[in-house]
Amino acid sequence: MSPAPDVTTPRRLFGLALVADGRGGALAAATALLVVHALAEAAVPVMIGATVDRAVLPGDPAALAVWLGALVGVFLVLTVSYQSASRLMVSVYGYGEQSLRHLALSRILRPRLSAHRLTPGETLTYVTSDTYRVAGVAWSVAQQCATLASIVGASLVMLAVSPVATAVVLVSTLLTLVVMRVVSRPIERRGYAEQRAATEAGAVAADFMSGFRVLVGIGARDEAVRRYVAASGASRVAATAAGRSLAGYEAVSATIAAGTTTVLAGAAAWLAADGQISVGELVTVLGLAQLVGGDLAYAGSFPASWVHKIASARRLARLVDAEDLVDAAGLAVTATRRSDLQGVAGVDSPDVDSRGIDVRGIDGFAAVDDSPDDDVVLTFRTGVGTGPGTGATSTSTTVHLRRGEMLGVRPPDSGSARELSRVLGLRSPVARGDVTVRVDGTQVDALDLDPLDYRRRVVSFPHRHTIPSGTLREAVSGHEAGALPELDLVDAAALHDTVLEAGGWDAQVGEGGRRLSGGQRQRIGVARALHTAADVLVLDEPTSAVDTVTEARVAQALARQGRTLVVVSTSPVLLGACDRVVDLEPSHASAPLTRETSVEHG
Known part of the structure; x- marks a missing residue:
């Protein structure tokens, strides 16, 4: 049997989902718009703090109108940028998933057929669940870039207010990335096991449904139920193990984010009480602390999402690289004498x-x-x-x-x-x-x-x-x-x-x-x-x-x-x-x- 012409790796599958057929430009534009949206979000607490210091406390109605108008403009940029990015991302993600499904089905149904034989239920899982996960990397990459831009923008603003707050943000970001990378290691293995068990359960269900009348006719309904319960139970155990790992992972991420928010809020309150920062600057730091906490939680969840996608990409790569069932012309055994x-x-x-x-x-x-x-x-x-x-x-x-x-x-x-x-x-x-x-x-x-x-x-x-x-x-x-x-x-x-x-x-x-x-x-x-x-x-x-x-x-x-x-x-x-x-x-x-x-x- 002859193998696929080129070895397919998860990296190549991600490339197919992200940049093939001209999707790279759309992905870059969507990412840029999401970065603009993230920076606009970071600008909101800054604008509120400036409004407090320069319009509310002085009691200046004209300045208040100007600053409120500027705040409305920020919200307009925030909304338009996100809506535009979402439309582009739906296109990138949808066509990327379609390309992956086409690749998987073309390899399964190729003229020389695949040596990796699948039941209809297994095939359905590959071309739906796995392709969905791999194509979803487009959202993850774009949103992660936007998240990092938001953290950098918030840090620069805090640097102007308080170098201490900036140091807290940078240390927390590095700590989150390092700790989350260590915690995420078991998730890939358990995610792969979860997908495999779900595939087997789906295959059993699809096969039983296709032959349901025959099973009832021969009196094998109870045995069919027993086998499906066993397969479904194995899938439940695998999904529970993966879910527990993910829940623990998210708990660690949320704890770091909450700790960062608490430290920033406490530092800002102390600086305001000491007279080192104004009331408006206090409002700005507290708002940015909330924003950075959410960003750190999302940045911490990225490795877990990534390893699940890698597990599905590896499954797809094995499917795509499966050998041909029928040898290609010229590769068959030598002529029989x-x-x-x-x-x-x-x-x-x-x-x-x-x-x-x-x-x-x-x-x-x-x-x-x-x-x-x-x-x-x-x-x-x-x-x-x-x-x-x-x-x-x-x-x-x-x-x-x-x-x-x-x-x-x-x-x-x-x-x-x-x-x-x-x-x-x-x-x-x-x-x-x-x-x-x-x-x-x-x-x-x-x-x-x-x-x-x-x-x-x-x-x-x-x-x-x-x-x-x-x-x-x-x-x-x-x-x-x-x-x-x-x-x-x-x-x-x-x-x-x-x-x-x-x-x-x-x-x-x-x-x-x-x-x-x-x-x-x-x-x-x-x-x-x-x-x-x-x-x-x-x-x-x-x-x-x-x-x-x-x-x-x-x-x-x-x-x-x-x-x-x-x-x-x-x-x-x-x-x-x-x-x-x-x-x-x-x-x-x-x-x-x-x-x-x-x-x-x-």
Whole structure:
């Protein structure tokens, strides 16, 4: 398996959220406006103190009007700067989060798929909670800059009033940053554990909700509840531990801020009583003391917020850097020699070749020319295992699929059926020689094709495929199709009754097709597969949830289609409609099955 092209670090993810796509300028402007807002806040107690000294105490109405007008102007600057900064920050944060979600989803859904397999619930946590935290660094950085500007501005004003007050502010700021950095160290570890536990609980909940009817049907509701309670309990414990750490952290920060405010207020009162500062200056220092106390509390909370964001960024980085499930072209294992495949068990038939596959490199491609005839469009090996690079084994069977043939494959169990479907759909690791497809008259190894190109030629529908929200028409024809589905293909999938029961082609199917029964969703999958223009269709147990009469209709209709099909099934009805059947049961694998013999081997 091949890794992501570049190693992604939390730093790169923060850069993507903050400055990519021209967001750096907006972030700088928003930060500058927040700094202006913070300085305007610091100017308010200064203006009040000046008003007291120069207008209130002298009893000068004109001066009072001037100073009150100046104070109104400060509040106007304060309000406009914050509102403008907020609009810019919402844009930076929103688009940054969108970029992170797009990156995460593009890596999860990339053509070669991700070796880091996730459940829908886990995926939801990554693309919502983690991206939200990482994108939120924009607010943290801008507000922290504004906070530091406020502390510096307040210190300069206090320096003009009292050097002692300035010294108190500077010492308190340094003490806050050092102590909070030490206290914040356990929070990152506990924050990571909290997110991981929340992801697992969300995954359990999402999986149970998607299969709720099945769980109730088999009487497993109590077990499902027990498992969710256990997962939710683990998430609660992790969240409680992280919350306690954060609460203790904030208590330390608040204590330092309160102590600073008390010292400043006491020093200012002593200086005023001693006559060293005026009443207005006392008001200014007390107001700035309140402001600095709040700023120190926020500055102290920054490391805790930062480590939570780093924990989420590291989770996202691991997701983005996960290896490809399917090797990239040119990075696969070296071509398999014919001698390596001699002795592989096969089927003694012109259609199922046991001679192996001779792989010869042609301009970087692995071409296979030993197929029985030019009608072979797909060659694959069964029983090759489930890991990457597994290749042929002593129980492998090399199968050739002809153009226009309906080939049945009887798996020994459901796990083998799912694995064969994944292999033929390149949703599982494959070795060189496991799957080859005819391209422009030449058999080309699947590893030498772009996965999107391969899947345009070979469509392998999962046994449990997902039906997106939308109309019945969109579920069958796709969201971009405006015309009605083709009636002969709808008939082949025995879907007419579903259309009537649902209320027509424009009826909503619900989230994940939940308004439909399992059999209806299966037949929609068959119809959707038949509407594709692929050279080969692979159907994995396409009628396991329908009744026998409907199954017979579908089987007969598929046989009449003339499409090149691989039907993976244990159903005698479906296998009986196939042109040829390959039985993967060890006791049956000595000879291919035909329509006349398939039921006997069932």
